[in-house]
Amino acid sequence: MQTPILEVNGLKKYFDIRGGVFGRKVGEVKAVDDVSFTVMEGEILGIVGESGCGKSTTGKSILRLIEPTEGKVKFQDKDITELSDEEMRQLRRNMQIIFQDPYASLNPRHTVEKIISEPLLIHGLTDKNERKKRVTELLEIVGLSGYHASRYPHQFSGGQRQRVGIARALANNPKLLICDEPVSALDVSVQSQILNLMEELRDEFNLTYVFIAHDLSVVKHISDRIGVMYLGRMVELTEKNKLYDNPKHPYTKALLSAIPLPDPDIEKERMILEGDVPSPANPPSGCAFHTRCPLAMEVCKEVRPQFNEIEDNHFVACHLYE
Amino acid sequence: MNVEKKEKTSDPLEENSSQSRYMNDDEDVKPFSPWKDAFKQLRRNRFAVAGFIIIVFFILLGIFAPLLTPYPYDNVNLADRLVAPSSEYWLGTDDAGRDILTRIAYGARISLMVGFFAVTGALVFGTLLGVIAGYYGRWIDMLISRIFDILLAFPSILLAIAIVAIIGPSLENALIAIAIINIPIFGRLVRSRVISLREEEYIMAARAQGMKNGRILIHHILPNSVAPIIVQSTLSFGTAILEAAALGFLGLGAEPPDPEWGAMLAEARGFIQLAPWTLIAPGVSIMLVVLGFNLIGDGLRDALDPKMKN
Amino acid sequence: GDDDNSSNDGTNDNGSDNNDNEQDNASNDGGEEQVLIFARGGDSESLDPGSTTDGESSRITRQVLESLLEFDKESFEVKPALANDWKVSDDGLSYTFYLEEGVTFHDGSEFNADAVKTNFERWSDPDHEYSFSDDGYVYSMYGTMFGGFKGDDSHVIDEIKVVNDYEIEFVLKRPLGFFLQNMAMTYFAITSPQALEEYGAQINENPVGTGPFKFVSWSKDDAIVLEKFEDYRIDGLPKLDKVVFEVIPDNASRLISLRSGEIDIMDGLNPDDAAGVDEEEGLELYTRAENNFGYVGFNTQKAPLDQVEVRQAINHAIDRQAIADALYAGYAVPAKNPLPPSYAGYNDDVPEFEYDVEKAKDLLAEAGYEDGLEIELWTMPVARPYMPDPETVATIVQANLADAGIEVNIVREEWAPYLEKTLTGEQQMFMLGWSGTNGDPDYFLSSLLHGNNVGSSNRTFYENEEVDKLLDAAKVSVDQEERADLYSQAQALIAEDAPMVTLVHSTPVLATTSAVKNYVPHPSTSESLAEVELE
Amino acid sequence: MFAYTMRRLLMLIPVLIGMTLITFSIVHLIPGNPAQVILGETATAEAMQNLEESMGLNEPYAVQYFIYVQDLLQGDLGTSLRSKAEIAKEIWPYIAATFELTFFAMLFAIFIGVNAGIISAWKQNSWFDFLAMLFALIGVSMPVFWLALMEQWIFAQELSWFPATGRQDNRDPMEPITYFFVIDSILHMDFTRVITTLKHLVLPSIALGTIPMAIIARMTRSSMLEVMKSDYIRTVKAKGSGQFLVIYKHALKNAFIPVLTVIGLQTGVLLGGAILTETIFSWPGIGSYVYQAINYRDYPVIQSGILVVAFIFVIINLVVDLMYKFIDPRISY
């Protein structure tokens, strides 16, 4: 029925830590440590997790904006980790990214027109007038107008800039969009505008999203399936309702219970985690979560749990379910 | 689906802009670039305007030097040695009876030229090296950075002296020396700018669109490095003039009869008691020109690159 | 409030100044410490007189060490010093000196004929144990004045015989007209052999002689301190208890220091400041007799300067008096001979090249340059006593010659290449000068204009057999009158050929505070301070 | 800390090599023959040849450089052409003189600069701020040597407040011990001497210190303004502390980090500026030493003088870097 558009297999990204007398490598930050998942065509896969757990690194590694240390990334059945720079460059028209910070992701010295027409030019649309037409079209698609084209980013509000960013990403009709926290910098009232827009676009252009966020309610709202990351690892991945109604991993449970809900009527059983997220430079042995897990067992300290499909379409990495 | 469309069109961004009383969205909003913005701010900065006036004054002085006084700058007139400022010689004469005002005016040419060429040279080579080091990184960065380190390990005037000692004293060589000592300043600035820009999200975005390195450099990184380079150029303009004057004063720069201000000071040095005006005019000129550039530089920095403030 | 404060500060300062003065006065009143500070522009190179030609060094060694003879206070007339008498054989090949008895060096050792011999051998023989040639010691002045070193054919001294402790004989290979002058030069002052033994190659920082002052300390580029030598051979001398030679490189700063009483004597006054100093209460102005001349030389072998008319034309085109007045504020005299006027044999009858642009143009036309010509002028990059401001002189010359239709291109070279290249004759016109050391005309005329010296010190490439003959004859004659006459003839010939534009003889000016008494500047720049007193 | 120090020291090696390459070139790339310079107008060809041989001028450059570095490592800075003395032996008093001068100039610059900067930042946009920053701007625009000449003219000659030249009263020079004359005069237990020595320091220190002072003032001000806007200063204020605590405890310490960098860099400017200031004030420091050497074209001295100053500068910057650690605990090496 559904075909996978993106398959990530054993993705790892370690950043070197340098130091010592000779500035040699003295360690690694295991920003992403063996993450695997598949994204189906037309699907929205949400990824949540706390700050620093490797969400962005995963997103960027998929696009090879950061070269992954290990692992395979298959896009439309092509292993992109093996492509040459030039092939990769060509492929980029099909895979795009939207960034979290609407202020930092637009070149402040370019007009919106230039920002949006650049990807068109790169991928072969050389006719100036046509580019102009396309820019106007794109602006309208994302809810702006043609007259915005001549403005500079600093003349827009955050929400509008994010729209520009989306227009740029859409310029070459990509198949896959990686959305790296596209709404977390926005105000609530604007956030809903952008979320709606993104949903519309998905429907209209049959897009596939990998939607990264740390706000669980946002992810829940927009995604079809959700992966939960903790310290560079995927700990749970399943359909969104399954995840919210029946979380398996203790971390997922804690995360869900920690979200404050704007509804005074909901009495929930709270599960407050102790301590902080450990550093990815020095992750705990075994299950990375065992230091904070209320249900930790001896085995958790030593053996890293497998990421298993314990139920239909429900993957969990936890010794409780082995 | 229908509902959604409706809601979408109810987005006021397109709709009720005519009524808007808020600055955030308006069809009338003129697109204005960050440059224009900076320029507006600069014009409002009284210090910068003062600096601008000073520099324009000296530029005009340099341009119209031949028309300004009836004397050639190198006209030795031993009958009128060390004449105090008077209606005939507004700023007096020096020990060879040359009109100081004339020499100051021609000296403005030299100083501004030295500043211009030294800064241009430093800027071109510094930017080139800085971009290469910053963008390509690895061993080439190592190499270039070490060269910068070495050049910066010398107090600048001392390095200039060393260079002039090697290539011989003359105005041209002083200019070359000053350009060389300024290369690492630009180089480092550009390098760090490029490195920080390389991490900017919009650069990442450009790469994500499949942009080639060269294009990223030219279209994104360089234009965004321009502001600090302009600021630094203006400030360096001032220091280059000071350095040239110092070299001239030490007898390692311009030679007489070239009316370079530092060399004029060196010549006049013995006359501090006898004819203080021979020292005051070149000294004040140097100070004013450098002050002018510093004022503009400060203003530009505030306008273009508030983060660079230091 | 602010004003009050500042005036308080003022009085405080004055107060402390007064205190300083009181202290000084107190020591003067007690007749104890007489300290003189002599400020000059640069530091000494070496305090070993034989191994340096540096004037700033002689100035000090003159106080610490003595030669067998010495010059008169104001002229180059030789007088007894460590040798109280001497005898010259008729053939001029033997000089016997009778030494002062009972003289001791500062280190207590005795001065005698052996000491003299040791010193001369040290200079003449590079293998001598005290020659220190391995440490870079070069006795170039000895080589110049005595025709070379041991083993050289040109070396004039054949043998030095110690007759007895206080009698020493120099046997020469051939006569040398200025041998006695040489013996009076500060460069040939006698160092204690015991000190040579003790200090070895460090002798240049530890001079030990028989002079009126003992060496105390030397902090480089700052001060050299000398103190009274109690056992000085002349009773009652020196008058001062201590002399400090201080370095103040900048002329203007030095004058400021003199005014504020920080120093007592300053050398190297700007001629322009002289008039002011002369009038100023509390300061005295002194002049040194001229002992040098600056010139614009012609490469007489290179067109168009190989034509005598061109050379004469240029001579007429330059306004010497104006240069003297302007650059030296009158403390210089236009030069017509390549020899200072005070020298024996100076030919005052040589006609001047009067400043006459028209005549210059005529001469040029005669030489075939009625439309003018273009000439290079090499300018020396360093200031010298005879040319305190070469750049300005060059620009004046340039301006003067322009009036006569000669376009001058100024060429600048570093000092070393300047000297090298002018020797090989790359220049057309060049600037240089010459300062006297032993007061003998030979040192000027032969060095600069003898054909044998082309390729060494003769940079005009001037060769005139007649002139050479006259100079050779004068060199070997021991009859001073005859010598004077020969030099005089040579000057007349040289003037006709005009191988150079002799510009000016500068008269260096000095200033002292009025407290300084009995100070007499010597043309050689090194004068003894033994008789100087402070009031 | 140790590792960082070691790493910084190792990183010095290429810099030092580069520095020696440059200073080496000074003697070997100058136009003309160094031997000619030494012997001057009256040089004979033979004497020149001897000298060339003894100086090793006829070896290939690589060999000469190797010998040069080898000599340097053994503390041999060469021999002055002029005084024939070993530079290494005679250089210490010059270094001490320059150190003393730079130290007091820096002291002056830091004291006035930092305080003016603080007050300007504190009273931002007041007339004090305006004047102080105008003066600071004029200060950075002023040629050092000109300032020195003017100072000497006004304060030494016209007002006679301070001596115009020298390091001490040379009528009664003291026996140097460390060659830091202020320290020496204290060691001699001679109070009036301390005063006169300090008086000699006033004019040159001010001349030399003016530019760094102006730069430090500007830097302090902007850094203070920056810090005063920061969250943690707001926290300190929210705790209820007064201005004094805010400014002198928290703001200053934080603002000082960039100022410290400037101080390190300005030391280089000072050391360079010393060439000009020292000659004018007859300060027998390394600047005078090099300047005289330039006049006499004494290349070994120029070479070694520059090398020594650059070396000192490099060391000072190293020290500044290490000092960060003491101020800023965030820097982890």
Added chain:
Amino acid sequence: MPETILELNELHTHFFTDNGEIPAVDGVSLSVNKGEVVGIVGESGCGKSVTSLSIMQLIPQPPGKIVSGEINFKGENLANSSNKRMKQIRGNEISMIFQEPMTSLDPLFTIGNQLREAIQLHNKMSKKEASDRALDMLEMVGIPRPKEVLSEYPHQLSGGMRQRVMIAMAMSCDPEILIADEPTTALDVTIQAQILDLMKKLNQEKDTAIMLITHDLGVVAEICDRVVVMYSGQVVEEGTTREILKDPKHPYSQGLIKSLPKIHEREQKLYSIPGTVPKPKMGVKGCRFAQRCPMAFERCFQEDPELYPLENNRRSRCFLYDDAKREVTENANADIRS
């Protein structure tokens, strides 16, 4: 009637910038009772922080200035208080913690030093006593290994721990009110839960009133008793937490709550308030929200609405609640909810 300890009355704080005067706080009136947790919500730039900083007299001055209005703290108008008096109050009677725990502690001083400073500023204590007290405070806020933390520097602590230190510092002199300006926004949800828990505990144990500034309605629901909604420098609505979240009166509050994605409801299209949050601007006539308001009518663009009192001490700044317009209100409410 509970005792009111802090009351703002028509507070106006303006910024005088190059681009003109900005009325960041434009007539804010609100009150905090003893032991109560009051939430202030509103979108970015609506003046929440400026309001709280005005209370402490900590707005950057220039360009900011309290133009008019009263800040009554236990009967004393702080708007007129001397600097000296404010020093006594700050950190002692009114404490404040900030959004950015990462940058709110001086990086160059140890935690102990900074805590001691806060304690000793308001208490005559020896260093030793202050240290003991600091240790107690760290224990109270649940910092693990409090002894060591005293001698550590801020950069050695995680964000959550730093925020705990900030709270310890703020609580060290037992203030009457703790003003917390978005104390959890920069923290992860699991950490946020810890901090909210701690604040709730402190409120209950010490009876400290808390003025909690946030833009997260979830946080408000979690711990606040009462809520004040701000929009463009003004209070637009005020009421108990339950009332505001369940039955918002002002169209802005209504829109805000509707536009939140909800975790426990089945997916549906999100409501979105059109347009963007306006920057405060001088001389604006009419309701600040009228631009984006689906129910705006003529009057909204011409007159400034007041804070109209409603039942249960609620207030709302909307003409719909002007008594004359009661009926319209009912209809409109019906409209929106449908």
